[in-house]
Amino acid sequence: xxxxxxxxxxxxxxxxxxxxxxxxxxxxxxxxxxxxxxxxxxxxxxxxxxxxxxxxxxxxxxxxxxxxxxxxxxxxxxxxxxxxxxxxxxxxxxxxxxxxxxxxxxxxxxxxxxxxxxxxxxxxxxxxxxxxxxxxxxxxxxxxxxxxxxxxxxxxxxxxxxxxxxxxxxxxxxxxxxxxxxxxxxxxxxxxxxxxxxxxxxxxxxxxxxxxxxxxxxxxxxxxxxxxxxxxxxxxxxxxxxxxxxxxxxxxxxxxxxxxxxxxxxxxxxxxxxxxxxxxxxxxxxxxxxxxxxxxxxxxxxxxxxxxxxxxxxxxxxxxxxxxxxxxxxxxxxxxxxxxxxxxxxxxxxxxxxxxxxxxxxxxxxxxxxxxxxxxxxxxxxxxxxxxxxxxxxxxxxxxxxxxxxxxxxxxx
Amino acid sequence: xxxxxxxxxxxxxxxxxxxxxxxxxxxxxxxxxxxxxxxxxxxxxxxxxxxxxxxxxxxxxxxxxxxxxxxxxxxxxxxxxxxxxxxxxxxxxxxxxxxxxxxxxxxxxxxxxxxxxxxxxxxxxxxxxxxxxxxxxxxxxxxxxxxxxxxxxxxxxxxxxxxxxxxxxxxxxxxxxxxxxxxxxxxxxxxxxxxxxxxxxxxxxxxxxxxxxxxxxxxxxxxxxxxxxxxxxxxxxxxxxxxxxxxxxxxxxxxxxxxxxxxxxxxxxxxxxxxxxxxxxxxxxxxxxxxxxxxxxxxxxxxxxxxxx
Ligand code: SF4
Ligand code: SF4
Numbered sequence: 001x002x003x004x005x006x007x008x009x010x011x012x013x014x015x016x017x018x019x020x021x022x023x024x025x026x027x028x029x030x031x032x033x034x035x036x037x038x039x040x041x042x043x044x045x046x047x048x049x050x051x052x053x054x055x056x057x058x059x060x061x062x063x064x065x066x067x068x069x070x071x072x073x074x075x076x077x078x079x080x081x082x083x084x085x086x087x088x089x090x091x092x093x094x095x096x097x098x099x100x101x102x103x104x105x106x107x108x109x110x111x112x113x114x115x116x117x118x119x120x121x122x123x124x125x126x127x128x129x130x131x132x133x134x135x136x137x138x139x140x141x142x143x144x145x146x147x148x149x150x151x152x153x154x155x156x157x158x159x160x161x162x163x164x165x166x167x168x169x170x171x172x173x174x175x176x177x178x179x180x181x182x183x184x185x186x187x188x189x190x191x192x193x194x195x196x197x198x199x200x201x202x203x204x205x206x207x208x209x210x211x212x213x214x215x216x217x218x219x220x221x222x223x224x225x226x227x228x229x230x231x232x233x234x235x236x237x238x239x240x241x242x243x244x245x246x247x248x249x250x251x252x253x254x255x256x257x258x259x260x261x262x263x264x265x266x267x268x269x270x271x272x273x274x275x276x277x278x279x280x281x282x283x284x285x286x287x288x289x290x291x292x293x294x295x296x297x298x299x300x301x302x303x304x305x306x307x308x309x310x311x312x313x314x315x316x317x318x319x320x321x322x323x324x325x326x327x328x329x330x331x332x333x334x335x336x337x338x339x340x341x342x343x344x345x346x347x348x349x350x351x352x353x354x355x356x357x358x359x360x361x362x363x364x365x366x367x368x369x370x371x372x373x374x375x376x377x378x379x380x381x382x383x384x385x386x387x388x389x390x391x392x393x394x395x396x397x398x399x400x401x402x403x404x405x406x407x408x409x410x411x412x413x
Numbered sequence: 414x415x416x417x418x419x420x421x422x423x424x425x426x427x428x429x430x431x432x433x434x435x436x437x438x439x440x441x442x443x444x445x446x447x448x449x450x451x452x453x454x455x456x457x458x459x460x461x462x463x464x465x466x467x468x469x470x471x472x473x474x475x476x477x478x479x480x481x482x483x484x485x486x487x488x489x490x491x492x493x494x495x496x497x498x499x500x501x502x503x504x505x506x507x508x509x510x511x512x513x514x515x516x517x518x519x520x521x522x523x524x525x526x527x528x529x530x531x532x533x534x535x536x537x538x539x540x541x542x543x544x545x546x547x548x549x550x551x552x553x554x555x556x557x558x559x560x561x562x563x564x565x566x567x568x569x570x571x572x573x574x575x576x577x578x579x580x581x582x583x584x585x586x587x588x589x590x591x592x593x594x595x596x597x598x599x600x601x602x603x604x605x606x607x608x609x610x611x612x613x614x615x616x617x618x619x620x621x622x623x624x625x626x627x628x629x630x631x632x633x634x635x636x637x638x639x640x641x642x643x644x645x646x647x648x649x650x651x652x653x654x655x656x657x658x659x660x661x662x663x664x665x666x667x668x669x670x671x672x673x674x675x676x677x678x679x680x681x682x683x684x685x686x687x688x689x690x691x692x693x694x695x696x697x698x699x700x701x702x703x704x705x706x707x708x709x710x711x712x713x714x715x716x717x718x719x720x721x722x
Contacts, residue, residue: 114564175564214564221569228565231420235558236565243563 015201015262022194024187027155028120028180029054030194031162032092033064034202035118039084039091041069043077045099046132047188048122052094074099078106081117085110086224088215090166091117096184097124100138110177111146113225114240116169116209118162118178122188123288123339125377132184133378136287136340139181140316140351146240148247149179149317151287155192158182160258160265163197163206167254170209173246179317183339185378186289197262205261247318271320274327276302277309282393285311285328285356286337290374290381294337297386308390313352321359328356329363333397335389337372337381337409347371349406368396374409385409415441415453415656416591417550425553426591428455430545438462438494438537442471442483445656447538452659455548457540464528464537466490469698470594482520489521493528494537501525578628578663580620589616590661593636595652598679601626601668602708603649610640610650620665628665631658647712648704651683658682672708680705 022030028051032040042052058064067084071077074095081093095103100121110117125135136151143149148169152158161180169178182188197205216224228236248271255270267273275291276298277283284294294310301308311327313320328334336357338350345354353371360366372389375381392407417426433439438461441450447463454463471483485508492501504525505518528536562568573582597610604626611619611627618634619627636655644650668675687703706712 112565213562214566221572223567223569225565226567229420231424231555232561235556235561238558239561239563 015197016195017198019193019195021191022155022159022196023050023189023191024152024155024158024182025050025122025189026054027159027194028094028162028182029058030196031159032066033058034159034197034199035090035092035162035166035206036199036203037066037092038089039067039069039081041071041077041080041084041091041093043071043074043095043099045074045096045124046122047124047184048094048096048099048120050188051120051122055092074103075106078103078110078119081119082106082110082113082115085115085117086113086211086214086216088209088211088217090170090209092119093117094120094122096122097135097138098127101126101141104141107142107147107177108145109225111142112236112240114146114175114214114243115211116166116175116177118165118169118180120158120162121179121181122184123181124184131377134184134186134288134339135376135378136181136338136351139179140340142179143317143351146176146244147179147317148174148176148315149181150315151181151183151313153187153289153291153312155187155190155194158187159194159196160262163202164254164258166209167206167257168247168250170207171247171250171254172212174243174250175211175214176240176243176247181288183288186292201261205258244318248320251315251318269320269323269327271313271315271323272327273312273314275310275312277311277327277331279307280309281307281332282335282390282397283309283311283328283331283333284335284337284372284386284389284393285313285352287313287316287339287352290337290339290386293381293383293386294389296383297390300383301387301390306390306394308394316352316355319355319359324356325359325363328360328367329365331367333368333370333393334360335370335372335393335396337374337389339375339381341373341376347402347405368393368399370396370404371406372409373406376410379410381409414592415443415450418592419587419589424555424586426550426588427553428548428550430454430457430461433457433461435459436461438464439540440464440466440487440490440494442466442468442487444468447540449656451540451545453656454545456542456545458542460542461540462494462537463540464490464494466524467527467536482517485517485521486524489524490528492521493525576621576623578620578622578666579630581617581630583617583630583633588632589635590632593634593655595636595638596631596634596655596658597629597636597638597640597650598653598683599627599629599664600649600676600679600706601665602672602676603646603706603711605646605711607645609643609645613639613643615639622665626665628663630663631661645714647714648706651687651703653682653684676708 032055040055056068059068069080071080077093081091084091121139123134123136123139125131125133126137152161165178165180168174169176252270255266259265275295291312298308298310336353338352340351342351349371350373357369370393392404415429417428419426430439443465444467447465466486471479471481488504492499492504504521508518508521570584571582574580606625616633616635618630620630622628638652641650641652685702687701689699
């Protein structure tokens with residue numbers, strides 16, 4: 001075994017081939033193997049680099065067969081992925097931080113050309129200053145371009161979302177690029193036990209990629225992405241808007257089908273996951289690994305009789321507007337944890353805060369809402385931090401003013 | 414461009430006066446008279462004006478800047494047509510301020526004077542609903558958003574090829590031939606069937622015929638002059654003024670039908686002057702005298718000793 005560190009047991013159900021200790025990057029590599037990806041383009045940048053390392057090792061060890069192209073930069077890397085996708089090859093790429101930003105031009109056209117490759121983003125703070133730690137501004141940069149964007153919290157979910165992601169992205173009703181975001185270090189490089197699906201089960205879940213009438217091939221002569229100017233642009237944007245809206249339904253179907261094949265792994269409404277929210281007065285909502293300290297804080301506070309819960313937002317694009325509005329308007333107060341920044345934006349909140357707040361605007365019962373800027377640059381968000389965020393949110397539930405509307409967590413002051 | 418324009422949206426030819434409003438004005442740079450231009454311009458249901466700024470065709474400002482003062486002259490022209498848009502004084506002040514070159518402001522002023530109502534000869538004419546031709550091109554209709562293919566995809570032109578006129582599959586939605594200022598006139602009797610025009614034409618306008626010649630599909634010819642440049646035979650392909658032609662009929666079929674009549678016709682179109690436009694700058698047009706070659710007399714364009722080895 002190459003990537004696997006230890007093999008503990010074989011699963012009884014037959015849909016899993018084994019269980020291994022894997023970090024997020026290695027789990028993604030197994031997802032790519034199981035998705036039977038045809039073309040991988042790679043260019044190193046931490047923390048994404050370990051994804052390409054793990055993939056090259058799988059290929060070198062004869063466990064996986066794919067075209068593996070080392071590009072000369074992220075821009076070329078993403079272009080290779082885009083072009084491979086347009087000729088009906090299932091394609092995979094990925095990056096982190098400034099690398100992701102450097103290839104931005106290619107990332108934009110992949111979306112506007114409505115091609116469905118999957119990219120992993122090992123979230124990393126943007127330079128300057130140079131920092132390896134997590135921040136979400138990198139992946140967030142494509143949020144308005146027509147991308148699918150989701151955050152996972154464990155290596156198991158990372159592996160599974162490679163399969164789920166391709167299924168959604170490649171669906172005829174969608175055909176949009178898929179960004180699979182995972183927090184640098186906290187997820188990319190932390191090891192968990194991971195159940196690895198069998199290739200048969202993966203195949204049952206994930207249909208063949210078929211770009212059909214849009215496949216670029218001598219037998220299907222088409223021209224992709226001509227200069228179109230103002231005579232066509234509005235119509236093209238409108239078409240793509242429709243696909244982004246349709247994606248919501250396709251996401252739901254994909255999870256249902258995933259549960260059919262692999263057992264009840266995910267529960268409705270799929271786009272996000274509620275933890276101990278049933279009778280909660282106050283919840284925090286966040287993306288990615290902040291779920292870990294938040295859940296522990298919830299458990300501890302619940303022991304003391306405090307009605308708190310956590311909402312782990314998985315899908316950021318398309319944003320689960322209606323479902324999240326219905327969910328959050330049940331509570332007295334909501335604290336939004338942003339591992340990103342949006343300086344100078346309305347009320348100077350983080351990106352997630354804007355999205356959540358705007359989604360709640362038409363709600364009948366609008367909860368009090370506060371924002372936490374936390375864990376920037378990869379600084380740890382501790383259980384104690386999470387508890388403090390809950391306390392602040394509880395206070396917000398009882399007051400009318402916007403005092404303490406934004407709190408910076410973990411800041412030396 | 415009086416024959417029509419095709420926007421980049423490749424959905425067909427639009428009349429040059431499509432957006433000219435009632436009592437509006439179409440400003441054309443040309444050395445033709447309004448009546449000559451109206452032989453190509455579609456009718457409008459209302460009166461408008463046509464103003465002719467005397468000059469050679471210039472594409473200044475599109476992809477090349479010939480800097481032949483067309484920019485400046487058009488500004489002056491606009492000031493004459495409708496001073497409410499901009500006054501000539503403002504044009505002059507702008508040009509002086511921007512370039513500090515008096516001759517530019519003077520060119521604008523001269524253009525202005527030439528188009529004023531009082532100017533002699535008058536160069537602005539009222540076009541009535543009776544003037545102009547019945548527009549032959551179909552009105553382009555753009556698809557609605559839900560009728561379009563997703564993913565910025567355009568179906569390619571069907572592959573396929575037949576010998577003879579219009580034998581190649583071409584894009585019916587994007588021809589570009591209406592905007593040329595000159596077209597190649599061919600003397601098939603002088604052609605050596607060397608293939609160069611067919612190979613070199615950047616727009617693949619040449620259709621091979623069963624007897625080994627190369628017919629021209631003028632609807633797709635942009636008038637670049639490449640074929641005339643590469644043709645090795647004297648007087649075989651010559652670029653001539655586009656506005657002498659009211660249709661795009663096949664020159665090869667014409668020649669096949671009556672070769673004597675064709676040669677007379679084509680020589681008449683060619684006239685005496687051979688005008689050559691230097692690339693890019695457009696400055697220093699040279700005019701030489703052409704000759705009418707006797708039928709079948711093949712003379713190389715360049716003497717062999719001129720060829721550098
Ligand atoms: S003038 Fe240019 S476009 Fe026209 S036929 Fe000759 S080479 Fe082709
Ligand atoms: S380049 Fe001239 S001689 Fe050669 S095939 Fe064309 S027309 Fe004939």
